[in-house]
Amino acid sequence: MLPQRGANLSSSAADDLRSEQAYLTTLYGRLDGLREQADRRLKTILLEAGGTPQGRTQREATRAHYAEQLAQMNAVENGLCFGRLDFAAGEPRYIGRLGLSAERHDRDPLLVDWRAPAARSFYLATAVSPDGVTRRRHLRTRGRVLTGIDDEMLDIEAAEPGGREDVTGEAALLSALTASRTGRMRDIVETIQAEQDEVIRAGLNGIMVVQGGPGTGKTAVALHRAAYLLYTYRAQLTKQGVLILGPNPTFLRYISQVLPSLAETGVLLATLGDMFPGVRARAVESPPAAAVKGRLGMLDVLRKAVADWQSVPDDYVEVDHDGYPLRIERAVLEDARAAARKSGRPHNVARQIFVTEAIHALSLQIAERIGADPLGGDNLLSEADLAETRRELREDIDVQQALFDFWPVLTPRRVLRELLSDPVRLASAAGDLPPEDSALLLRPRDARWTPADVPLLDELAELLGVDDTLRKRQAAVERREAIEYAEGVLEIVEGSRSLDFEDEKDFEKDEVLSAADVVDASAFVERHEVLDTRTAAERAAADRTWVFGHVIVDEAQELSPMAWRLLMRRCPSRSMTVVGDVAQTSELAGTTGWEQVFEPYVAQRWNLVELTVNYRTPAEVMAVAADVLAAVDPALQPPRSVRSAGVAPWALRVPRAALPAEITAAVRLESAEVGEGRVGVLVPEALEPELGKHLVETVPGAAVGEQPDLLNQVVLMTVRQAKGLEFDAVIVVEPDEIIAESPRGLSDLYVAVTRATQRLGVLHTADLPKVLTALAP
Numbered sequence: 001m002l003p004q005r006g007a008n009l010s011s012s013a014a015d016d017l018r019s020e021q022a023y024l025t026t027l028y029g030r031l032d033g034l035r036e037q038a039d040r041r042l043k044t045i046l047l048e049a050g051g052t053p054q055g056r057t058q059r060e061a062t063r064a065h066y067a068e069q070l071a072q073m074n075a076v077e078n079g080l081c082f083g084r085l086d087f088a089a090g091e092p093r094y095i096g097r098l099g100l101s102a103e104r105h106d107r108d109p110l111l112v113d114w115r116a117p118a119a120r121s122f123y124l125a126t127a128v129s130p131d132g133v134t135r136r137r138h139l140r141t142r143g144r145v146l147t148g149i150d151d152e153m154l155d156i157e158a159a160e161p162g163g164r165e166d167v168t169g170e171a172a173l174l175s176a177l178t179a180s181r182t183g184r185m186r187d188i189v190e191t192i193q194a195e196q197d198e199v200i201r202a203g204l205n206g207i208m209v210v211q212g213g214p215g216t217g218k219t220a221v222a223l224h225r226a227a228y229l230l231y232t233y234r235a236q237l238t239k240q241g242v243l244i245l246g247p248n249p250t251f252l253r254y255i256s257q258v259l260p261s262l263a264e265t266g267v268l269l270a271t272l273g274d275m276f277p278g279v280r281a282r283a284v285e286s287p288p289a290a291a292v293k294g295r296l297g298m299l300d301v302l303r304k305a306v307a308d309w310q311s312v313p314d315d316y317v318e319v320d321h322d323g324y325p326l327r328i329e330r331a332v333l334e335d336a337r338a339a340a341r342k343s344g345r346p347h348n349v350a351r352q353i354f355v356t357e358a359i360h361a362l363s364l365q366i367a368e369r370i371g372a373d374p375l376g377g378d379n380l381l382s383e384a385d386l387a388e389t390r391r392e393l394r395e396d397i398d399v400q401q402a403l404f405d406f407w408p409v410l411t412p413r414r415v416l417r418e419l420l421s422d423p424v425r426l427a428s429a430a431g432d433l434p435p436e437d438s439a440l441l442l443r444p445r446d447a448r449w450t451p452a453d454v455p456l457l458d459e460l461a462e463l464l465g466v467d468d469t470l471r472k473r474q475a476a477v478e479r480r481e482a483i484e485y486a487e488g489v490l491e492i493v494e495g496s497r498s499l500d501f502e503d504e505k506d507f508e509k510d511e512v513l514s515a516a517d518v519v520d521a522s523a524f525v526e527r528h529e530v531l532d533t534r535t536a537a538e539r540a541a542a543d544r545t546w547v548f549g550h551v552i553v554d555e556a557q558e559l560s561p562m563a564w565r566l567l568m569r570r571c572p573s574r575s576m577t578v579v580g581d582v583a584q585t586s587e588l589a590g591t592t593g594w595e596q597v598f599e600p601y602v603a604q605r606w607n608l609v610e611l612t613v614n615y616r617t618p619a620e621v622m623a624v625a626a627d628v629l630a631a632v633d634p635a636l637q638p639p640r641s642v643r644s645a646g647v648a649p650w651a652l653r654v655p656r657a658a659l660p661a662e663i664t665a666a667v668r669l670e671s672a673e674v675g676e677g678r679v680g681v682l683v684p685e686a687l688e689p690e691l692g693k694h695l696v697e698t699v700p701g702a703a704v705g706e707q708p709d710l711l712n713q714v715v716l717m718t719v720r721q722a723k724g725l726e727f728d729a730v731i732v733v734e735p736d737e738i739i740a741e742s743p744r745g746l747s748d749l750y751v752a753v754t755r756a757t758q759r760l761g762v763l764h765t766a767d768l769p770k771v772l773t774a775l776a777p
């Protein structure tokens, strides 16, 4: 029998709770049933072995399918069902993190996935435009227990006085917004707002830019959009994968729980520093140096740097070949180089042409010496002799080495490392780069990679290319060896056939097939080749040339033009969601206008969507932020806060010598105010070491350093590190220094003050900067 779908509209609150709990229990029962079924099937598959290569591939796909189903069902254990819609006519509809079908297929689903079209009214219906919905109900749960119900009546007459038209599910939304932060971002699936829903459910094609002020839910929307796209275009996107690019590893950890809680794991979360396989670029460098690396002017520098490795001798070099000295003249190498360059192929690929041309010229030189007709006739060497001469030259180690010296096989890392650490190479490649810029690039040879190096490495990988012939030759050799090995194995099997069965009296040898009867050596190799069982995201992470089905960029305003080139290469279909705020740009090579970014790639063919409501920062704090924003650019509008916190932001002037101790005191006070919540102390870069050291000495468990753990209750960091994060209480230290530290200092201060979800305080030793005078006592 179908469970009764909840209570009718007139039931009492207690009845409602009871009947909704019963429905929840039914849903969990169904989930458990499906989970057991998937688990059983998975175990059966894991016990199967052998079979044809095709059979094994199919089995692997089925295994992955059940494993994924199980992971999804485990992920939605908390908050499985969070909403219900009642309609003027028909059955109520329950909305959850996952769809659950009824056992009988002719019945309506028990639970509708939040991403399904049938769930959409849950996010869009309003009293003015109810779309047939009479009531939206939010179910609050802890584990499998229902703890509360929030109802919204959606007919105008029944609407509560004072209710707001601009938000849906106001009670549930406010409860989510005022909850203490935990150091990990939560999903917002229960309270997505209409303007956010539009972005989340937009189609897959084209570039959509989501511009929104701080706290408008850009990150939340980007993550939910990834989950929506994977649900709606699953076949396409699980194969190609979805990339989410975030600003730094701390931020990635902060958002890392959101997609798993939505039962989606097939997404690659990465920073720019992760985008070159084999390199984890984490070192910090000066913002001006990063800015130079981010500009398109670097393209010419890199091209020249590669060309500089294609050298020629002043006059000639001499090698020993076949017992005779062989002169390799400058002119021969110049001609070979010109031919290779003319091919337009990447350096490592064009190398084949260089070598072929040079060897050809040298073979003629040798023919001249040994094949000259003493009687003055044509050269005595035949075409076959010449081919043999070329083969000998090719195989001569000394010749190979000489040609290698003039056109070496190069890796991006080597070229970039040498370029940035060798003043002679840098000066030669710098070209039109102003000397002060190229001076910023120079660094020690053993310097660690920085995120701004990654687009340069990627660009060099394109300029250098990979000479596949060697790799293919190597793969063919390996396969030949594997077949030889397989033939050996089959011979052993064949040889041991009589031994295996010799004790069996009634054994009819000819009736038993041995391995060699059913499989030849090459099929044997295929069968034993390891299947690639990695997900698209895992394979993409290891492959520089991977092309993603969709790319989502967060804090996109910080990316440099060189970084955009890298990203566009990963997404030739230009299926992208780009979220950011041009008022928050800190990176000097970042952007302050989206047109500049996309014009070169898609001209006008990109969409701009704006988010206008701030869900994070209360009105009192936003009033302070608005003054800072006006100083960044008077044309920019701050987003509208959805709530006020009832707490006025404060500022306190303290003597410089007392600053560390005053921070500790303020942290203690704010910690007491926010209870379980988080306190963030945002400081100028220059003061971070000193103030961080003092804080960890005086506040046990405070997190500081390059990648502080946000799970700690108190975290001290620079504004740059705090990009995209939030804290219940924020203490901004020395705002005038934050402004002075960078040409984008005002934007940095804007970011700093908008990190607060409840409380904001400012500690300063000099006069308050003009933009914060509203805080003066």
Ligand SMILES: Nc1ncnc2c1ncn2[C@@H]1O[C@H](COP(=O)(O)OP(=O)(O)OP(=O)(O)O)[C@@H](O)[C@H]1O
Pocket: 173, 176, 177, 185, 186, 187, 188, 191, 192, 193, 196, 212, 213, 214, 215, 216, 217, 218, 219, 220, 221, 581, 584, 615, 616, 723, 724, 725, 726, 754
């Ligand atoms: N519809 C919503 N329901 C509940 N919480 C929401 C909603 N939208 C946003 N939030 C919350 O508001 C806060 C800010 O969201 P988010 O970090 O995505 O904003 P943002 O636009 O990326 O901000 P910033 O530009 O400052 O990084 C988060 O705590 C997020 O969970």
